[in-house]
Amino acid sequence: MAATTFPTVLGMAGASRLTSGFVKPQVIARNPLKQAMALGNGGRVTCSFQRDWLRRDFNVIGFGLIGWLAPSSIPAIDGKSLTGLFFDSIGTELAHFPTPPALTSPFWLWLICWHLGLFISLTFGQIGFKGRTEDYFQK
Numbered sequence: 001m002a003a004t005t006f007p008t009v010l011g012m013a014g015a016s017r018l019t020s021g022f023v024k025p026q027v028i029a030r031n032p033l034k035q036a037m038a039l040g041n042g043g044r045v046t047c048s049f050q051r052d053w054l055r056r057d058f059n060v061i062g063f064g065l066i067g068w069l070a071p072s073s074i075p076a077i078d079g080k081s082l083t084g085l086f087f088d089s090i091g092t093e094l095a096h097f098p099t100p101p102a103l104t105s106p107f108w109l110w111l112i113c114w115h116l117g118l119f120i121s122l123t124f125g126q127i128g129f130k131g132r133t134e135d136y137f138q139k
Helices: 032-039 058-072 082-094 106-133
Strands: 008-011 014-017
Touching (some): 058 082, 058 106, 082 106
8 A cells, every 4th residue: 555645735724734645745956056065076067968069070061061052053943043042132132231131032032041951961961971980880
């Protein structure tokens, strides 16, 4: 049979006891910063998180940018390339500089498409380059 706990409930009429097995007893919240101070390490909380988690490599950035500029410069949209359309829309919007681009401007479409493709190619470049250097793809 399950043990019944008796936590104290404070109300307007004073303290009373609940007699239910569904009410959990009070638990003291522990602050990890206070525990670190108690351990004497000056409040420093240490973890096993790898500091160089991004493992940045300029080869990936360079090859990823070139790997995105090449296919996005192919004239595939009515004889114009995505890069050309994006840069033309930048020039059009800079012609009336203090005024921001309208929400119906094609600038936003080209901006989102161009940058989405760039970030996808950089992500796959990071996966492929680091995977190859760290032997992830070995059989």
